[in-house]
Amino acid sequence: MNEKCGRFETLISTSLDGELSPEEADACHAHLSVCADCRRLSERLEGARQVLRSTPEPEAPVGLLEAIRADAEREMEREDAVLTLWSRWRAPALAAVAAAAVLLAAVYLPRMHHVDEVAPVSPATEESAITVADPDRPEEVAVAPEEDEEAYVPSEPEIASVPEETETAPTPPPTESSAREDVRVEAPHVSVPASVPEVVDEEPTAEPAEVADPSPPELAHASSEAPAARPKTEPVLADSSEMMIAEVPRTTLTGEDAAPLSGPSSLEMEIANSVVARMVVDHYINETMVEAPSTLLAVITDSPPSEFGPLLTEDFENGSFGASFTETIRRVLSETENGLP
């Protein structure tokens, strides 16, 4: 067999099964007629093929089929159980997911954004920032930060760096978070009195006062009055972020509570409403098979909200959907009608 025969090996094997094209078969036969090595190869391959094809197929064990059937029955029963469970709990599960989406949006979106927003500081915080730098009243400083430490323990670099900034660099524009840092990081300076006079000597007293930017009147009022905790059934929907900030108790700023500092902004609530409204509309389209938007709107908004689960209704005006949510539903339905996603 020479190099030229190499390409005929596959053709010879294939010819044994009659799978060659007419052209390939002609070429193969022509080569075999002149090449003794390839004729021997053809005979060997045919012999191997005959041996293999004459070998009987192993018989399956007696119990194999029954074992497979038993597996199938168990698997089908398991799938049925899952489907039954899902059909029974689909609506509550959907409602729970929707409620979770709203609650998560209400809790975490403000946290994601509040650093970037310029938020006013309460007079209490402002006072703390000033009194920390007051060497004549160290005992006042020693009390408030201790309360803060329960809620927030600053890391060592934060403790060390902030006073240096107040000595040498202009204070950055005040934010809610920076104001909080001012309150919390002052404790170490109280324990090291030598550093306090240095700050006071080099910095005019007006500088710390600028750090604690005066609050808008309504915020000052909210913090100084120390309103009672917001009832659980209070609506989360809000028209503006400022309003929500005013409603949130100021306990967080003094370290008594780890609750979020502010509620969601109107944009955040709009996003959350859109998500929930889309889920509700999809749910009703799938569940009721009603696709006319006007009918759907009636079905959705007239339905008892309890269908969507206790979590959702607790946070939506004691069991009824808010006006803005209904409006969002209306908008989503309009998008559905127009074929928008």
Next chain:
Amino acid sequence: MSGQAFVDSEGLPVSAGSADERGAERDDELLVEAAQGGSAEAFGELAERYHTSVYGIVCRMCGSEQADDLSQEIFLRALRALRQFQFHGDASFRTWLYRIAVNACINELRRRKRLADIEGPSLDEDIRTDDGTVSRVVPDETQAPHVLAERSEVQEAVQAIIGSLTPKHRAAITLVDLQQLDYEEAAKTLECPLGTLKSRLARARQQFAEKWEQYEAGKIVVNADGEATTALEEEAGEQR
């Protein structure tokens, strides 16, 4: 065959044992649809049709040891994936099921190889001789009648030689020469081009032919334990 009767769209009873291949595929389609709808009995019918073939593929690819367990596992995988299966174009249930079987066998061979690499030399490690590499067949502990019945010397030799091929060559020779699939169906099962299948099959047949000649010449023997080994090693074993 169970007493469960399945009917086609025209209300005619489905004959599971139809000789006509297209009719059999049509029967498969109805059974698959019923199984996809949650009928365990329909899947049982499919299993009855194909469990022997699947078991044969597993035996040829991986040996008869634990072949029943692996076959059972293959059908369970097929059942779990059945909802995604669709008859379209040239897709047939048999091709799809065989593909699952071959892939499961190749994975099993890889698993065994990894295990062997970790644990070191084992009884089923290939034997290197001057005439090439010959695989051993691990003694089959199963004393079930079906295993004993098929233990003819020729069958043992065929199995031992197939076991010495690479997994891809094993798969090609198993599907075409043992399961007797046509080239197109075998290529679809192995998810490879037709030309690749032809060349793999040619190589596999050549290697099998070489070793078969060694077996016929007495250079490879199958001992009482079902091991394929060289004659020299067998003699050394007897002397010990």
